[in-house]
Amino acid sequence: MDEVEPVAIVNRSPVVAQMPPPPVDDWVSRLRDDVHRHEATRELHQLMLRAARHQIARMPEGRDLGWARREEIVHAAADEATSSVLSRLGRFEGRSRFTTWAYKFAILQTAVEVRRSAWRQRETDLEALGEPVSDATGPEAYAESSDLTRAMREAIDHALTDHQRHVAIALLVEGVPIDVLAERLGSTRNSLYKTLHDARVRLRDDLTTRGYLGFATSEEAVS
Amino acid sequence: MGSNSLYGIPERRRPRPSPEVVRWRMRRLTDAGFDASLAAGLAVDGDVDLHALLNLVDRGCPPHLAARIMGSRVADVGVGSHG
Numbered sequence: 038m039d040e041v042e043p044v045a046i047v048n049r050s051p052v053v054a055q056m057p058p059p060p061v062d063d064w065v066s067r068l069r070d071d072v073h074r075h076e077a078t079r080e081l082h083q084l085m086l087r088a089a090r091h092q093i094a095r096m097p098e099g100r101d102l103g104w105a106r107r108e109e110i111v112h113a114a115a116d117e118a119t120s121s122v123l124s125r126l127g128r129f130e131g132r133s134r135f136t137t138w139a140y141k142f143a144i145l146q147t148a149v150e151v152r153r154s155a156w157r158q159r160e161t162d163l164e165a166l167g168e169p170v171s172d173a174t175g176p177e178a179y180a181e182s183s184d185l186t187r188a189m190r191e192a193i194d195h196a197l198t199d200h201q202r203h204v205a206i207a208l209l210v211e212g213v214p215i216d217v218l219a220e221r222l223g224s225t226r227n228s229l230y231k232t233l234h235d236a237r238v239r240l241r242d243d244l245t246t247r248g249y250l251g252f253a254t255s256e257e258a259v260s
Numbered sequence: 261m262g263s264n265s266l267y268g269i270p271e272r273r274r275p276r277p278s279p280e281v282v283r284w285r286m287r288r289l290t291d292a293g294f295d296a297s298l299a300a301g302l303a304v305d306g307d308v309d310l311h312a313l314l315n316l317v318d319r320g321c322p323p324h325l326a327a328r329i330m331g332s333r334v335a336d337v338g339v340g341s342h343g
Binding site: 198201219222223232 | 284285292306310311314315317318319
């Protein structure tokens with residue numbers, strides 16, 4: 038029998054041998070270089086697809102989705118992540134490997150897409166403020182807890198504007214993911230963060246004024 | 261399908277809201293004082309930023325004016341009847 042050499046060495050074509058893969062952190066220059074940009078972008082998109090598939094497999098919400106829907110999300114997230122990476126190339130500082138840095142875009146985007154999908158059919162009433170479960174152990178602690186709960190309800194009812202109240206209940210009480218609410222409203226996460234921040238300042242000030250919190254910490258935040 | 265002119269990557273636009281989301285958006289608007297026809301027009305347009313719209317109403321802006329400030333063409337249709 039003829040002796041067989043290791044496949045990895047025998048099958049390596051001379052062309053491939055002459056063109057080793059570029060250094061991993063050569064990505065930025067390849068993505069900017071007119072000659073290599075197209076190929077590098079295609080490779081980046083493949084990387085984003087792998088990251089998106091990895092992330093969706095990790096998320097419990099992702100496992101509940103059908104194969105077709107998962108693939109749809111994977112491709113949407115990979116497209117979006119690729120665009121994000123390309124538009125932020127100038128911000129890559131080389132403190133980690135490029136692939137590690139880029140991977141995070143796909144992870145984040147996939148998580149957003151999966152949460153959006155999971156909440157797509159769910160109702161978000163934004164009105165109902167359910168009865169909180171008290172973890173107080175004794176009568177005194179229970180009384181204090183009830184008192185603070187009542188004060189918080191009053192603050193939510195009176196210190197916030199209608200829309201602030203709806204946003205605060207959705208995000209803080211119902212646990213609606215902020216990107217889901219932003220999408221429904223046709224707005225952005227940053228706009229909702231701003232409203233949430235304003236609502237927290239108002240609630241804290243109201244509770245402080247009425248003596249439920251010891252000291253005001255938000256004066257500098259009120260403008 | 262549209263594509264990114266530089267890299268041939270498919271563009272993503274804000275999708276048309278699903279019927280459930282349209283109903284949800286419409287309820288948010290009518291609760292805030294928008295009349296039904298204006299609310300219906302704004303609810304179906306996923307590019308209308310309800311958050312900005314409702315913030316304006318929170319500050320005392322009349323709903324129809326808020327819609328016009330936000331550049332909604334829906335609001336212009338009934339401009340005669342709303343002054």
